[in-house]
Amino acid sequence: MYSFKDDYSEGAHPRILNALIETNLLQMKGYGEDDYTRQAIDLMKKRIKHNDIDIHLFSGGTQTNLTVIAAFLRPHEAVIAANTGHILVHETGAIEATGHKILSCEVSDGKLDPACIKSVLNTHTDEHMVKPKLVYISNPTEIGSIYTKAELEQLSQFCTSNNLFLYLDGARLGSALCSEENDLNLYDLGTLVDAFYIGGTKNGALMGEALVICRESLKEDFRFYIKQRGGLLAKGRVLGIQFLELFRDDLYFDLAKHANEMARLLKNEFSRAGCKFLTHSTSNQIFPILPNWLISKLQENYSFYVWAGIDDDHSAIRLVTSWATSEDAVLTFIGDMKNAIRS
Amino acid sequence: MYSFKDDYSEGAHPRILNALIETNLLQMKGYGEDDYTRQAIDLMKKRIKHNDIDIHLFSGGTQTNLTVIAAFLRPHEAVIAANTGHILVHETGAIEATGHKILSCEVSDGKLDPACIKSVLNTHTDEHMVKPKLVYISNPTEIGSIYTKAELEQLSQFCTSNNLFLYLDGARLGSALCSEENDLNLYDLGTLVDAFYIGGTKNGALMGEALVICRESLKEDFRFYIKQRGGLLAKGRVLGIQFLELFRDDLYFDLAKHANEMARLLKNEFSRAGCKFLTHSTSNQIFPILPNWLISKLQENYSFYVWAGIDDDHSAIRLVTSWATSEDAVLTFIGDMKNAIRS
Amino acid sequence: MYSFKDDYSEGAHPRILNALIETNLLQMKGYGEDDYTRQAIDLMKKRIKHNDIDIHLFSGGTQTNLTVIAAFLRPHEAVIAANTGHILVHETGAIEATGHKILSCEVSDGKLDPACIKSVLNTHTDEHMVKPKLVYISNPTEIGSIYTKAELEQLSQFCTSNNLFLYLDGARLGSALCSEENDLNLYDLGTLVDAFYIGGTKNGALMGEALVICRESLKEDFRFYIKQRGGLLAKGRVLGIQFLELFRDDLYFDLAKHANEMARLLKNEFSRAGCKFLTHSTSNQIFPILPNWLISKLQENYSFYVWAGIDDDHSAIRLVTSWATSEDAVLTFIGDMKNAIRS
Amino acid sequence: MYSFKDDYSEGAHPRILNALIETNLLQMKGYGEDDYTRQAIDLMKKRIKHNDIDIHLFSGGTQTNLTVIAAFLRPHEAVIAANTGHILVHETGAIEATGHKILSCEVSDGKLDPACIKSVLNTHTDEHMVKPKLVYISNPTEIGSIYTKAELEQLSQFCTSNNLFLYLDGARLGSALCSEENDLNLYDLGTLVDAFYIGGTKNGALMGEALVICRESLKEDFRFYIKQRGGLLAKGRVLGIQFLELFRDDLYFDLAKHANEMARLLKNEFSRAGCKFLTHSTSNQIFPILPNWLISKLQENYSFYVWAGIDDDHSAIRLVTSWATSEDAVLTFIGDMKNAIRS
Structure with missing residues (x-):
């Protein structure tokens, strides 16, 4: 069978396991303050080619999503997501458990566009309703489609104009960026969205997602949020070593x-x-x-x-x-x- | 230096890494429904010698604590913990973030006893105050002391009489159970507390804590809670393999x-x-x-x-x-x- | 104009204001433990003709809804509501702020029926999704329609069979029960739903909603929940006096x-x-x-x-x-x- | 007896009841957008003598406290309160239910001072602990003592220097300001604290607390928070009329x-x-x-x-x-x- x-049916790419073995007995600081995590973050920053970004490593996608959204939003602010959005259906109400409503946009191809976001904004106009504030997209989407650069630029511009955060769930980001129809790169993401994550679990790691925060105002105190939601691994090195191996070259x-x-x-x-x-x-x-x-x-x-x-x-x-x-x-x-x- | x-300054015991390598390319179901997790749980159940317990694997202690407490309590119920309790001070308000107050008991040796719990109960008497419901202890405590069997029996009896849950944080449980002064074993824990966890992160695993739920009424729907808090690893095998190796023999x-x-x-x-x-x-x-x-x-x-x-x-x-x-x-x-x- | x-554009029915004046200087216990509240509850119980119900007075509908839902549900449980449901759109995410998702049913007449609830249950089948647990209906609905006794019986039976709570928002309950097409009475509600509230604010009171809890298991510690959500008025008499006047006769x-x-x-x-x-x-x-x-x-x-x-x-x-x-x-x-x- | x-054992001052009667049948907008509320707020602003403050009316103290604190803080931020603080003990964990920890300062006279706040700051130094952000004081305190102007100035200066919000619970503010030993006035409060409330329930109103927000950055979207927590009365006029009467002269x-x-x-x-x-x-x-x-x-x-x-x-x-x-x-x-x- x-x-x-x-x-995620198999373990990790052999190079990752080897790296774990090679580094195994070197003593390192805990909670993501180890050398490997630092090096991995440096490497990823170079790839993304933005100097003013922050990167944090998580062990899973739901944990990343719930930590990000709870950190970015004030209590009355809500998320806009496609009806196929992972957070809307398949995370057991993880976002709502942090207090925030998700407003669903009915779309056919898994992708949000300014028009459907606008229609949500139009029906949320006063203090009797939540205030839409963060647009959640996935690339690739949950049904395999990908955003073009033009589409993401339109979304980005719309969000900026409407004072909305744009957050991209990249659980399978590698697959999107390596799609034959893709014209986006990591630098573009760093420019166009407020935060995104580079998924490792579904691309060769034992576990691990690298959250990239691009907007300055969203960076403050972020490690507090990770710890509060139970996401700060004692042996943060395990995540650092894996991303270091994945981004050491083109792996x-x-x-x-x-x-x-x-x-x-x-x-x-x-x-x-x-x-x-x-x-x-x-x-x-x-x-x-x-x-x-x-x-x-x-x-x-x-x-x-x-x-x-x-x-x-x-x-x-x-x-x-x-x-x-x-x-x-x-x-x-x-x-x-x-x-x-x-x- | x-x-x-x-x-948690080093990686994992070499046998654990070897086990990860040996099993690496075998396809397994995700989210903790893999064979390794099942086998690990079976082995641990045999060690604990209780048939009617549930075991769930987590990747960290704070995540375990917050998931357990949020799952066990109704909104107005509170936790009692020693003033040195990890959840009280060093988890960035993770418990409060799920809505629950922690009531602190001033103790000198890190250990709770019926008298100090009673004094908290005595000052929480009506609906203008939270209702104390769960007693949180650590063994060993955060300052290295351990509970004797007699002490734990007294606590257990007191909690039962006062309709309180007793939950034991076993981040370093191995060390407690192997202490020269210890007279408790896993079977005793399964008898005396409502839930406890067997810490792996601080005893040779890359990460991993095995939560044991002993009380029948606390088992229902528990996987929902894990998922909702972002604790269900896609490659749950990584936790299963580690606990399988740790409990395959006396490792x-x-x-x-x-x-x-x-x-x-x-x-x-x-x-x-x-x-x-x-x-x-x-x-x-x-x-x-x-x-x-x-x-x-x-x-x-x-x-x-x-x-x-x-x-x-x-x-x-x-x-x-x-x-x-x-x-x-x-x-x-x-x-x-x-x-x-x-x- | x-x-x-x-x-709710005017104040209160004059008889209510008179009752406030007549009782004004009599000393009473606070927080709803006054004689007027007790008498009002007794009168309402007689009207509803169930002895085993609990009644609590609130000062507003959103407060009632959020307190009830947060009290009745465990963290992973969700609400099912019509797309026109007040809690879904017009309460600023009050329900989600207590941690619970609301699942929307698209209906044309504001009313839920077993078929549409069934379709929600069918798509929520495992721990990656929330667990639907409470069905929220309004009578009259937000668009003026009312439930017939036959419809409510079907809903009630379906909820019982599927282990769902049935909660009825009666912000305008008087209007429903006095509709020319109505065949329900308060006794029926006490039999068919797990909890409902009798709205006062929109039917002659300055403010006030009387929550009726019919299911035994939902009654415990309810005053804790009211206090925790800020709903326990110091001068609870103000609510008691009003409902006493409204139910003293047929007002x-x-x-x-x-x-x-x-x-x-x-x-x-x-x-x-x-x-x-x-x-x-x-x-x-x-x-x-x-x-x-x-x-x-x-x-x-x-x-x-x-x-x-x-x-x-x-x-x-x-x-x-x-x-x-x-x-x-x-x-x-x-x-x-x-x-x-x-x- | x-x-x-x-x-709060009696109803309201007769002038307040008369005002309710006189205005009873005049149609007004709902949810605090009525003329009476507007006039009451204008009058209070004149009394406080600050032009750049926002005022919102609530129906109770716990509701005010929980709404304010949940609105002002980000998820990892905590409150500092005296061990006698009302929110710490007598609000059924209302603050924790919004996700925030309260850190207790042991004091003998119910009053906080810079030294005891400093000691809390000194033990909360990194992301493994909550971040103290809001200082909660009551005037008069829960044990009857009052703050002098000098004391409040010191607190205010300390909070400003340490980037802390200062919030004053004025459930009995009238009594404090009219104490023979008082040297504070409403203008001073508007200058020295970030927010405070003027308690009506315990000083002649049926119910009602007037929250005054002094710090610009804390004003945004505040009505959303009130609605979300169930605090926006449909007949907001009831609160407006009462404060209008209380502040029309020196009542x-x-x-x-x-x-x-x-x-x-x-x-x-x-x-x-x-x-x-x-x-x-x-x-x-x-x-x-x-x-x-x-x-x-x-x-x-x-x-x-x-x-x-x-x-x-x-x-x-x-x-x-x-x-x-x-x-x-x-x-x-x-x-x-x-x-x-x-x-």
Whole structure:
């Protein structure tokens, strides 16, 4: 049973484990004040090419999101997110548990744009309603689509004009930035959003997300927030060592490219077989629409999510690839798929 | 510069890293539903010898504490803790951030007893005050002392009689259970407290705390709480593998014994040199009271916390040992200390 | 400028003010433990005809809603409400500020039914999502519609079967119960819902809502929650005296009947003039759809909300009547409306 | 049974009730946007003699305190209060329920000074601890003492120097400002603190506290916070009318003076009878230390709090006077006391 369920089914890239071993017995300060964390942050700053950013390492995405949003907002301020936004549905009310409402925008492609944000602003006009203040986007989105530079610039400009923070959840940021259709880079993100995070868990780390805070006013006292929410690892070195390895050279991007390439292989074969897709994705998640009999057949040897029913006979499935997905596995899956269709 | 600052200055015990490597590419379900986590929990249940307990793995102590307390209490209920309690002072208001007040008991040895809890109950009598509901203790305490079985039994009985939950923070539980003066075991804990956690971070793991919930009514929906507070690691395997290795045999206890032994070496030599101690400790933290000039001298080559001023010329320092503290380092330190005194 | 904006534009029914004056200098215990509050609660219990209910007096609806919901739910539990629900939109995130998510059901008539609740349950299935636990309904709804006994019985049965609490916001409950189409009474509410409140602010009181808790398990420690949220008035007598006066005889219902009668007068005339209505309402709020020119004309002498645009030339307005709305004012308004149409 | 238990045992000053009656049927906007509220605020601003202050009306002290503190602080920031502070003990954890820790200063006279605040700052030095940010004081304090102008100036200067907000709970502010030993006025408060409230509930109103925000940066969006916490009364006029009446002339101060005068009568007689007092009070609460037999005797006809045991034979009681305390009642009480002592 091979799994295409997600991009966190395996451990970490071997280089990361090796780095943990090599550094293991060197004594370091705790709570992220170790040399590795400092070096990792320096390396990432160089990559992002902004000097005036702050970087903090977290062990998971939900923890990052809830800490960021609770830190950035005053009690009456709310978040705007797409109806597919991870924080809206799949974080067990983590944001609301910090006291903040999330206002949902109905969109079809997982992406927010100025028009749909404007419509939320238009219906939140006085003190009987929450005050929308932070726009939450994911890149790639939860359904695989990515933002173009033009789209992000429009969003950024709109947010600035309307005094809104723009925060980008980059759980799979590597995959977005390495997509064949991408025209954004880390420097652009540092320019266009107020904060974003560079996801490690889904791109080769044991765990780890690197939060980048770009707006000066949002940096103050941030370590207090991390500690208060239980996010300050005693052995912060574990996060530092991993990001140091991922950004020491191009490892972070190489892993993401591999994941995308594996997804593309799958996508092309499904296309050739005449399948349609639920969403347009050039990242490491694809959503082919298959006849239900074929899904059942494939489920005999593969695990993946059945994402949504399409009609009585068809459903969209989600296939996720990662740094650890082997080309062999993909080819075997494709072969099995073709055989099933043929027979 | 050798550090006796804490027990999380190094990485993990080599066996743990090896286990991570050996299991690295096997695909597993996410979020703690992997085989390793299941096996680790089974092993720990066997050790604790209670069948009706639930175990959940967390990545840090503050996260465990805040999740447990927010899950167990209703909004108006409060925690009772010793004035030295970790949650009271050193978790950046993490408990209050979930809405709950902590009521402090002034004690001299870090340990709560029925009398001091009773005095808190006596002053909280109606709906204009919070309702004390959960008693938080640490074993060993934050100042190195440990609870005897008789003491814990008294506390347990008092809590039961007064409809209070008893929760034990076991960040350094290994050290307590392996102390030469200890007469408690894991089975006793499962019988006497409503929940406790077995600390991994400070006893050889990269990170990890195993929460044990003993009271039936506190188990329901607990994974919701972990997720909501950002504590559900996508690669939960990382925690499972570590606890599996720690409890596969006696590794967890062997590491704690070593830490205690190193502390005892230090303690004996300070005693011989005529030093007094701030607290009575048989665990891996000791608090010798030294002349300030000696502290300064030692700080040239060693790092440690100066814990409290005693008089104009003396202060108590905190020395912490761990699984990773080498006997060589301890002996060298002792030598340097003796030389300093002699000269 | 006469106002049909809301049902809280005037002070209190004169009998209430007289009662305040008559009792003014009698000394009473504070915080709702006075004789008047006790008597008011006794009277209301007799009206509701349930012996095993608890009643608490609040000074406002938002305060009641947030206290109830925060008291009834555990941290991961969520509320289900209609998209028009007051708590969803018009309470500035008061519910979320206590940590709980509100899940919205899209409905056309302001009323929830088992089918739409079921669809929410179907999409909230594991610990990555909040756990729906409390169903919030308003009677009358925010758009004037009311629940029939059959509808409420179905909801009640569904909630019981699915282990959900059913809570009814009765900000305008008098108007619902006195509607010509109503077949519910207070006894039915005590049987069918877990808690509801009898609104006073919008039916003749200076302020005041009487919360009725019907389910045994939800009663415990409730006064702690009221105090914690700042809802326990020092001079609780002020609330007690008012509800005592409202329920001493049929005053509460007489006032609601008057409000409904005034709304019916308006409604009939708009019908006769050929107007359609946005919603079917037999309570004290009606939503006629008018040509925009007529709205502008009426706004010269009357204030009311323009509720929703219908097409380029028409909008729905909201007209609200109350115990204080005089028949003269209504007739004058009708006359002005007719004149405007004729001219 | 006459009560000296508190200053909220009666209703409101008759002029206030008359004002409610006179204005009763005039239509007004809801939620504090009515003419009376506006006029009341204008009058109070003139009294305070600061133009750049904001004033908001609340219905109770706990609600005011929790709204203010939750609005002013970021999540990791904490409050410093005296160990006798009302928010620390008698508000059912209302502040913690908004997420903020209260740090207690042990003081003997209910008053904070720079030295004790400094000691709290000295032990809160990094991100593992909360960040003290708001100093909460009460004037008069919960044990009847009052701040001198010099003391408040020192506090104010210290807070400014240390970047702390200074907030004054004025539940009984009238009594403090009318104390024979007082040298502060409303203008001074507007200059020296960041926010304070003028208590109405305990000085002749049915309910009502007027919050004054002096610091510019704390004013923004404040009505959102009031609404979110359930504090925005639909009939805000009820608060406006009351403060309008209290500040139309010197009524607010006249009532406080009367309360103080009644307390002074009591105090003088207890002094003459040789009693000592638990605290030095020139406000409307006094704490005479009496033999327990005398307390029992007095309790036959009077109700009051037994505040604290002093020794086996003596306790301190609390006697509270108010605008409604009649000189006759005081003289009768004094007579009864003298008779009891004599017999």
